[in-house]
Amino acid sequence: MINLDISLLRSFLTIARPGSIRAAADRVGRTQSAVSLQLKRLEDITGEQLFHRTGSGVTLTISGERFMVGAERILSAHDETLAQIRSQGLRGAISFGCPEDYLTAFFPDLLRRYGQDNPDVEIEIICAPTIELRPMLQQRRIDLALVSVPGTDPTDTFIRREPLVWIASSASPDLLTAPVLPLALAAPKTVDHRLACQVLDAAARPYRIAHASNGLAGLLAIARSGQAISVATRAALPDDLYMIEDGLPALPEIGITLAYATTRPAPPARDFGDFILDHLRRVAPPANAGPQDGAA
Known part of the structure; x- marks a missing residue:
């Protein structure tokens, strides 16, 4: 045998x-x-x-x-x-995928708390957009992932919804008066790229993709430079950038959901997933809309 x-x-x-x-x-x-x-x-x-x-x-x-x-x-x-x-709790390794927006907005405190309670669980984090994470799940290269879907998708059960917002180096940048709006967006198949283009097309607002970056850090750097307007989830808006509330069509919400590579995840993966669900359902929506008066 x-x-x-x-x-x-x-x-x-x-x-x-x-x-x-x-x-x-x-x-x-x-x-x-x-x-x-x-x-x-x-x-x-x-x-x-x-x-x-x-x-x-x-x-x-x-x-x-x-x-x-x-x-x-x-x-x-x-x-x-x-x-x-065993009385000492969970042991094992997890490979977790997450878009940079959510990793920046939600996970510093979440990882600290989970690590304190589960010191013997090793977590490998793969930071990538949803279009790259879904094939990784299908190929079982990662155990679970937080992924984005359109907020109107009837097939998904959302953990929460996050509003997408236009971001720039000021609340009313001169770029808004440009005949063709310069944008900094992620890859064409990403949810935020598609939704941004859809609302501008629907409003008949001319635009061009002036800069592209698959990473949030790159998009934020371009927005800070004043060379283009970008898009991010409101939760990921840093204190030194502004949310544009007038002059552009409103962006829709996107849904956040948790996906597993298998229907029977290992105990550490299931436990970490349950912790993520509980944490994200408790986190209050962000109140910030960019820098306060007098801030840089």
């Missing part, structure tokens, strides 16, 4: 998620050769090739994809059983 070593299953998943033996070795604190040997041992036990080796890393074979579903189920049951009988 063939027995599967739990440590081999963990190594397998650690390789499969980033698609890199080097990244997996760094995460588990072992050499690449040691991780490669574990992978070879697992393939010998199963009698199947689980990965295709490529110049840039590894990808799952069809057998590897089938094996991954079972490996996650076994590890989830294993970890849940141990968590129930």
Whole structure:
């Protein structure tokens, strides 16, 4: 009878998620050769090739994809059983994806509180827009993610809704009088990019994409420079930038929802997800609309 070593299953998943033996070795604190040997041992036990080796890393074979579903189920049951009988609380590692807006607005305090209560849970954070996080979930490269959807989407159950706002270096920038409005937006398929363009098209307001950045920091830097108007969630509006309330069509709200890579997440992933849900439902909407009078 063939027995599967739990440590081999963990190594397998650690390789499969980033698609890199080097990244997996760094995460588990072992050499690449040691991780490669574990992978070879697992393939010998199963009698199947689980990965295709490529110049840039590894990808799952069809057998590897089938094996991954079972490996996650076994590890989830294993970890849940141990968590129930151990008094010291949860242990394990989580790979969590989150757009930069939400990470900046909500997670400093959330991570501090969760870390204090669960010191043995390691959390890897992948900061990326929703259009990049969804494929990562499908490929099980991350365990769970906070993602954006249009606020009118009837298929999603939202944790909360966040208003999108126009942001600039002043409340009434001269850019508003430009015949063609210069914008700084994220990638074209992102929710905020699509919604910003939709409301301007509906208002017949001419505009051009003057600057593009997939990172919130880049968009905020462009807004601070006064070269373009950008878009962000109101919760992510920093104290030194202004929300434009007049002169542009109002932006809609977007919905925030939590998505898992599997219907049976491991206990640490489920516990962290429940903590996120509870925290975000309690956080009050931001009251700030930019700098106060006299601020820089």
